[in-house]
Amino acid sequence: xxxxxxxxxxxxxxxxxxxxxxxxxxxxxxxxxxxxxxxxxxxxxxxxxxxxxxxxxxxxxxxxxxxxxxxxxxxxxxxxxxxxxxxxxxxxxxxxxxxxxxxxxxxxxxxxxxxxxxxxxxxxxxxxxxxxxxxxxxxxxxxxxxxxxxxxxxxxxxxxxxxxxxxxxxxxxxxxxxxxxxxxxxxxxxxxxxxxxxxxxxxxxxxxxxxxxxxxxxxxxxxxxxxxxxxxxxxxxxxxxxxxxxxxxxxxxxxxxxxxxxxxxxxxxxxxxxxxxxxxxxxxxxxxxxxxxxxxxxxxxxxxxxxxxxxxxxxxxxxxxxxxx
Amino acid sequence: xxxxxxxxxxxxxxxxxxxxxxxxxxxxxxxxxxxxxxxxxxxxxxxxxxxxxxxxxxxxxxxxxxxxxxxxxxxxxxxxxxxxxxxxxxxxxxxxxxxxxxxxxxxxxxxxxxxxxxxxxxxxxxxxxxxxxxxxxxxxxxxxxxxxxxxxxxxxxx
Amino acid sequence: xxxxxxxxxxxxxxxxxxxxxxxxxxxxxxxxxxxxxxxxxxxxxxxxxxxxxxxxxxxxxxxxxxxxxxxxxxxxxxxxxxxxxxxxxxxxxxxxxxxxxxxxxxxxxxxxxxxxxxxxxxxxxxxxxxxxxxxxxxxxxxxxxxxxxxxxxxxxxxxxxxxxxxxxxxxxxxxxxxxxxxxxxxxxxxxxxxxxxxxxxxxxxxxxxxxxxxxxxxxxxxxxxxxxxxxxxxxxxxxxxxxxxxxxxxxxxxxxxxxxxxxxxxxxxxxxxxxxxxxxxxxxxxxxxxxxxxxxxxxxxxxxxxxxxxxxxxxxxxxxxxxxxxxxxxxxxxxxxxxxxxxxxxxxxxxxxxxxxxxxxxxxxxxxxxxxxxxxxxxxxxxxxxxxxxxxxxxxxxxxxxxxxxxxxxxxxxxxxxxxxxxxxxxxxxxxxxxxxxxxxxxxxxxxxxxxxxxxxxxxxxxxxxxxxxxxxxxxxxxxxxxxxxxxxxxxxxxxxx
Numbered sequence: 001x002x003x004x005x006x007x008x009x010x011x012x013x014x015x016x017x018x019x020x021x022x023x024x025x026x027x028x029x030x031x032x033x034x035x036x037x038x039x040x041x042x043x044x045x046x047x048x049x050x051x052x053x054x055x056x057x058x059x060x061x062x063x064x065x066x067x068x069x070x071x072x073x074x075x076x077x078x079x080x081x082x083x084x085x086x087x088x089x090x091x092x093x094x095x096x097x098x099x100x101x102x103x104x105x106x107x108x109x110x111x112x113x114x115x116x117x118x119x120x121x122x123x124x125x126x127x128x129x130x131x132x133x134x135x136x137x138x139x140x141x142x143x144x145x146x147x148x149x150x151x152x153x154x155x156x157x158x159x160x161x162x163x164x165x166x167x168x169x170x171x172x173x174x175x176x177x178x179x180x181x182x183x184x185x186x187x188x189x190x191x192x193x194x195x196x197x198x199x200x201x202x203x204x205x206x207x208x209x210x211x212x213x214x215x216x217x218x219x220x221x222x223x224x225x226x227x228x229x230x231x232x233x234x235x236x237x238x239x240x241x242x243x244x245x246x247x248x249x250x251x252x253x254x255x256x257x258x259x260x261x262x263x264x265x266x267x268x269x270x271x272x273x274x275x276x277x278x279x280x281x282x283x284x285x286x287x288x289x290x291x292x293x294x295x296x297x298x299x300x301x302x303x304x305x306x307x308x309x310x311x312x313x314x315x316x317x318x319x320x321x322x323x324x325x
Numbered sequence: 326x327x328x329x330x331x332x333x334x335x336x337x338x339x340x341x342x343x344x345x346x347x348x349x350x351x352x353x354x355x356x357x358x359x360x361x362x363x364x365x366x367x368x369x370x371x372x373x374x375x376x377x378x379x380x381x382x383x384x385x386x387x388x389x390x391x392x393x394x395x396x397x398x399x400x401x402x403x404x405x406x407x408x409x410x411x412x413x414x415x416x417x418x419x420x421x422x423x424x425x426x427x428x429x430x431x432x433x434x435x436x437x438x439x440x441x442x443x444x445x446x447x448x449x450x451x452x453x454x455x456x457x458x459x460x461x462x463x464x465x466x467x468x469x470x471x472x473x474x475x476x477x478x479x480x481x482x483x
Numbered sequence: 484x485x486x487x488x489x490x491x492x493x494x495x496x497x498x499x500x501x502x503x504x505x506x507x508x509x510x511x512x513x514x515x516x517x518x519x520x521x522x523x524x525x526x527x528x529x530x531x532x533x534x535x536x537x538x539x540x541x542x543x544x545x546x547x548x549x550x551x552x553x554x555x556x557x558x559x560x561x562x563x564x565x566x567x568x569x570x571x572x573x574x575x576x577x578x579x580x581x582x583x584x585x586x587x588x589x590x591x592x593x594x595x596x597x598x599x600x601x602x603x604x605x606x607x608x609x610x611x612x613x614x615x616x617x618x619x620x621x622x623x624x625x626x627x628x629x630x631x632x633x634x635x636x637x638x639x640x641x642x643x644x645x646x647x648x649x650x651x652x653x654x655x656x657x658x659x660x661x662x663x664x665x666x667x668x669x670x671x672x673x674x675x676x677x678x679x680x681x682x683x684x685x686x687x688x689x690x691x692x693x694x695x696x697x698x699x700x701x702x703x704x705x706x707x708x709x710x711x712x713x714x715x716x717x718x719x720x721x722x723x724x725x726x727x728x729x730x731x732x733x734x735x736x737x738x739x740x741x742x743x744x745x746x747x748x749x750x751x752x753x754x755x756x757x758x759x760x761x762x763x764x765x766x767x768x769x770x771x772x773x774x775x776x777x778x779x780x781x782x783x784x785x786x787x788x789x790x791x792x793x794x795x796x797x798x799x800x801x802x803x804x805x806x807x808x809x810x811x812x813x814x815x816x817x818x819x820x821x822x823x824x825x826x827x828x829x830x831x832x833x834x835x836x837x838x839x840x841x842x843x844x845x846x847x848x849x850x851x852x853x854x855x856x857x858x859x860x861x862x863x864x865x866x867x868x869x870x871x872x873x874x875x876x877x878x879x880x881x882x883x884x885x886x887x888x889x890x891x892x893x894x895x896x897x898x899x900x901x902x903x904x905x906x907x908x909x910x911x912x913x914x915x916x917x918x919x920x921x922x923x924x925x926x927x928x929x930x931x932x933x934x935x936x937x938x939x940x941x942x943x944x945x946x947x948x949x950x951x952x953x954x955x956x957x958x959x960x961x962x963x964x965x966x967x968x969x970x971x972x973x974x975x976x977x978x979x980x981x
Contacts, residue, residue, distance in 0.1 A: 047526050047811075048526045048529040048530055048811070048814060050814065053814070054814065054817055054818055057533065057818065073530075080664075080678075080681050080682065082678030082679075082681065083678065083887075083888070086678075108681075111664070111669065111671065111681075112664075112671060112674070112676070112678050112681050113676055114678040115678070156936075156937075156938050158936050163669075164359070164664065164665065164666060164667055164668055164669030165359070165664075165668070165669025165670075166669075169359070169669070173359065184361075184935045184936055184938070185359070186624075186667075186932050186935050186936060187666060187667050187668075187669070188666075188932075189666060189747075189928070190747070191803075192747035192797075192803040192804055192805075192810075193747050195801070195802075195803050196619065196620060196622070196747065196803060197623065197624070199620055199801070200620045200621065200622075200623060202623045202624065202936065203936075214802075214822055215801060215802030215822050215823055215824040216801065216802065216824070218822060218824060218826055219801065219824045219825050219826060221801065290820075320358075321357050321358045321359045322355060322356055322357040322358050322359070323355065323357045323359055323668065323669050323670055324355070325355065332908070332909055332910070333909070333910075336909040336911070340651055340655075343655070347658055350673055354665075354670060354671075354672050354673075355670045355671070356670075357668045357669070357670050359668045359669060360667065360668040360670075361667050361668065361931045361932075361934065361935040362931070362934045362935065362938075362939040363930065363931045363934060364668070365665040365667070365668045365670045365672060367931070368657070368661060368923075368927045369658075369661055369672065369673075372654050372657055372658050372661070373658075375650075375654055376651060376654040376655065376658070379647055379650050379651045379654065380651060382647055383645075383647050383648065383651065386647065403700075403701035403702060403703070403705060403904075403907070404700060404701055404702065404703040404704050404705065404904075405704075408700075408703045408704045409700045409703060409901065409904055411703075412699065412700055412703045412876075413700075413897055413900075413901060415876070416876070416880065416893065416897045417897075419877075419880060419893075420890050420893055420894070423884075423890075424890065428881075432877055432881070435873065435876060435877050435880065436870075436873045436874065436877055437873075438873075439869075439872055439873035439876050439877075440869045440870050440872070440873040441869075442703075443703065443704070443868060443869035443872045443873065444704070444869055445867065445869035445870060445873075451870075454870055455873070458873070458874060458877070459877075462877055462878075462881055465516075466516075466881050466885065469512075470512075470513065470516070470519070470527060470885075471527060472519070472523075472527065472885035473884070473885055473888040474881060474884060474885065475884065475890075
C-alpha cells in the first residue's frame with residue numbers, strides 16, 4: 001500500500017482557494033454557523049485520490065456554507081489507518097480536527113492492535129452508507145444470487161473480495177455460511193485485480209461497493225446480483241437484496257466523522273445541525289447521488305452505538321475465524 | 326583453512342541460524358479458518374527449510390573444498406567493520422537529533438558528521454557546506470516537494 | 484485536417500503545454516529522490532490539480548509519471564541509488580559505467596531509451612488500446628504465478644559465481660517480503676505488533692539499503708575517487724551507430740514494459756529486471772553485462788518508461804489501473820467527475836486527446852529537460868568524496884523518512900545497508916535478493932489463489948495456457964543457465980590445466 005503524508009499547508013492553500021471559489025457564489029439562504037476555530041483539519045487514512053480522500057474533498061467544497069470555518073483535508077496514510085488513529089487520539093478534542101471514518105479504522109484496530117484504537121476516538125456522526133453488492137460479469141451465466149449458490153452446490157463456487165479481513169470478506173464468508181456451500185473466497189491486492197478476475201470468468205462473483213463498479217456498470221460489463229443492504233437501493237430499484245433472495249446477510253459500510261475523545265457538547269451541536277443541512281444541499285446531493293451513496297445520517301449518540309455494534313460484530317467474525325485471538 | 330573457506334562456513338552457518346529464527350517466527354503466525362489450502366504459514370515454512378538447507382550446503386561445500394586453491398577475489402567489502410559501524414553511528418546520531426530538534430538541524434549535523442568522518446578538513450568550508458546543504462535539503466523536501474520530515478519533540482509543543 | 488486543427492487549438496489555446504512541461508520537470512525531480520516513487524510524486528502534485536481544468540490536470544499527472552520514470556535512473560547511475568523501484572535494474576550497469584568514468588554516456592543512453600520507451604508506450608496506448616486490454620483480461624492468477632516463476636528463473640543467470648549463494652539471497656529476499664498482512668487470510672506475519680510493518684517492507688527500501696547505503700559503507704574511508712577519475716560533465720547522446728546497437732535491448736524493454744503495464748500490480752520493476760536479463764541473453768556481448776554494458780542500461784530504461792504509458796491502457800479501457808501510479812491518475816480523473824472506461828472516449832474525447840498530445844509533448848521534452856538537468860547532477864557528483872558521501876546519506880535518509888514519516892524506516896534501510904555490506908564481504912549477489920522481494924509476493928499469493936480456486940488441485944496450472952507457456956520457458960531458461968555454467972566451469976578448469 002502506498003503511504004505518504006502531505007503537509008497541510010499546501011492543502012490549506014489549495015482549499016482556501018477552492019472553497020473561496022465555491023463559496024463566493026453561495027446562496028444567501030444559509031448563514032454559516034459560527035465556529036470557534038478558523039481552520040478545521042479533516043484527516044483521512046486514504047492517500048490522495050483514494051476513497052475517503054475523494055469523499056472529504058467533495059464534502060469540504062460545500063461544508064463551508066454551513067459551518068463558518070475553513071476546512072483542510074490532511075492525508076495521514078500508513079499502517080492501514082493506524083497512523084491516522086494515533087494522530088487523532090493524541091490531538092485536543094476541541095473540534096479543530098476530525099477523522100473520516102470507514103469500517104477500515106475498526107478492522108485495523110482489531111487486526112493490528114495499534115497503540116491507539118477506535119475506542120480512543122469519539123464518533124461525531126455517520127453520514128452515508130456505501131452499499132455493498134454481489135456482482136458478476138455481464139456475459140456470465142449467473143443472473144441472481146440464487147444462481148451462484150445453486151452453482152456452488154454442484155461445483156466449487158468462487159467468490160472474490162478486494163482485501164483480506166475486510167467488510168467485503170465478512171459479507172462473502174457470511175453468505176457462504178448462510179447458503180451452506182463450500183466456496184472459495186479469494187482475496188486480492190485491491191479492486192483492480194479483483195475486477196479482472198470477475199471479468200475474465202475466473203471468479204463466479206465479486207463483492208464490492210457500487211462506487212467502485214461505476215465504470216464497469218456504465219460500460220455494461222458487470223451485472224449486479226444482489227445488495228447486502230436492508231432495503232433495495234434507490235438507484236437500482238429492480239435489484240433485489242441478498243436478504244430478499246433468501247440469505248440473511250446484511251453489512252453496513254458506513255462513512256462518517258469522528259474526533260478525539262471528549263468533544264464538547266456545543267461543538268457536537270454545531271455539526272449535528274449543519275450536517276443534515278449539508279446533506280440536503282442540492283449541489284452536494286448531485287455529487288453523492290452519482291456515487292450511489294445512501295444518506296444514513298446519525299448524530300453523535302447513534303453513531304457511537306452503530307460503531308460499537310459494528311466493532312462487536314467484526315471482532316466476533318475475526319475471532320471465530322481465528323484471524324485474531 | 327584459508328579466509329574464503331572460513332568466510333563461507335561462517336556465512337552458511339549464519340544463514341542456518343537465520344532460517345531457524347525465521348521458522349520459529351513462522352510458528353507464531355496465527356492460523357485462521359479464513360485461510361486457504363496452503364495457509365499463511367505455508368511459504369514461511371518452505372522458505373525457512375530451504376534456507377537452512379542452502380546455508381548448510383554452502384558451509385559443507387566450503388568445508389569440502391578447504392584444501393583446494395581459490396581464485397583470487399578482490400576485497401569486495403572495502404571498508405572495515407569498525408569504519409562501517411562508525412558511519413552507521415552517524416545515522417543513529419541523525420535520528421536522535423531529528424527526533425529531538427527536527428529536520429534542519431539534524432541535516433546539518435549529519436552532513437557535518439559524515440563529511441568529517443570521511444576525512445573532510447575541519448575548517449570553515451566544511452561547516453559552511455553542512456549548513457548550506459541542510460538549508461537546501463529543507464527547501465527541496467519541506468518547501469518544494471512538501472513531504473513530511475521530522476519535526477522534533479522539543480519543538481513540536483510550541 | 485480537423486484533428487490537426489483540434490491539436491493546434493490545444494497546443495496554443497490551452498494550458499496543455501505548460502502542464503506537460505511543469506509535470507515533466509516535477510516528475511524528474513521527484514523520481515530522482517530516492518524513496519519518492521512515481522506514484523508518490525504524482526500524489527504530491529494531485530491536490531494542486533483539483534482547481535484545474537480536467538484536461539490540464541490529467542496531462543500534468545501523466546507528465547509527472549513520465550518524468551518520474553525517467554528521473555529514477557539519474558541517481559541510479561550517478562550514486563547507485565535507485566530513485567524508483569523500476570530503476571533498480573539500471574543501477575547494475577549504469578553505476579558500473581559511472582565508475583569507469585562513462586557517466587555521461589550512461590545518462591545519454593538512459594535518456595534516449597526513456598524517450599524510445601515512452602514513445603512506444605504512447606503509440607500502443609493510442610493505436611492498440613482495444614486489443615491490448617483484451618490481453619490484460621487473459622491473465623489469471625495461474626498466469627501471474629507462472630510469470631513470477633519466470634522472473635525468478637533469472638536468478639540462475641544473475642547469481643555470479645555461486646548459484647547456491649544466489650538462491651540463499653533470493654530466499655532471504657522472499658522472507659523479507661512475507662512481513663506484513665498476509666494477502667489471503669489477513670493475519671499478521673512477522674509484524675511484531677508494529678503498525679508500521681503492517682504494510683510490509685517496501686521493495687524500494689530494500690533496494691536503497693542494499694545498493695546505496697552499502698556502497699556508502701563500502702567506500703567509507705576510501706580514497707577520493709573524484710580526484711582520480713573526475714567524470715566529464717558532458718552528456719554523450721548516442722550517435723547513430725550506438726542507436727542501432729541499442730535498438731535490440733530497447734525492443735526487449737518495450738515489449739516487457741508493454742506487457743507489465745497491462746497487468747495490475749506490477750509497476751515497472753519486474754519488466755525492468757526481466758528485460759535486463761533478456762537483453763543479456765540475446766546480446767552479442769553478454770560478457771559486458773554487469774561490467775558497464777550500454778545495453779544493460781538501455782533495456783530496463785526503455786521498459787520502465789513504456790510502463791508509464793502502457794499502464795494507462797487498462798485504466799482508460801476499463802478503469803483498472805495497471806500500476807500504483809495509474810491508480811493516482813484514476814483518482815485525478817474521479818475527482819474531476821470523469822469516469823474512465825469506453826464512455827470516456829465518447830463523452831470526454833477532448834480529455835483523452837489532450838492526454839495523448841500532452842504525453843507526446845512530455846515525452847519529447849525529456850530530451851531538452853534531461854540535457855539541462857543532467858550536467859548539474861554530474862557537477863554535484865564530482866564534488867570531493869567526503870561531501871558527496873554526506874549528501875548522499877542525507878538524501879537517502881530524507882527520502883526514506885518521507886515514505887511513512889517513520890524513523891523505523893530509517894533503521895530498516897540502515898540495517899539493509901549493513902546487510903548489503905556483509906553480503907559483499909561474503910560474496911553474495913544482491914540481485915536475487917531484490918528479485919525475491921519484488922516477485923515473492925506475486926508468486927506466493929497467486930499460487931495460493933490458484934489452489935484456492937481449484938480446491939487444492941494443481942492441474943489448474945496446466946489448464947491455463949499462459950501459465951504453461953511461462954513455466955516451460957522458465958524451465959528452458961534454468962536448464963540453459965545451468966548448462967552454460969557447466970560449460971564455463973569446464974572451460975575455466977581446462978584453461979588452468981593448460
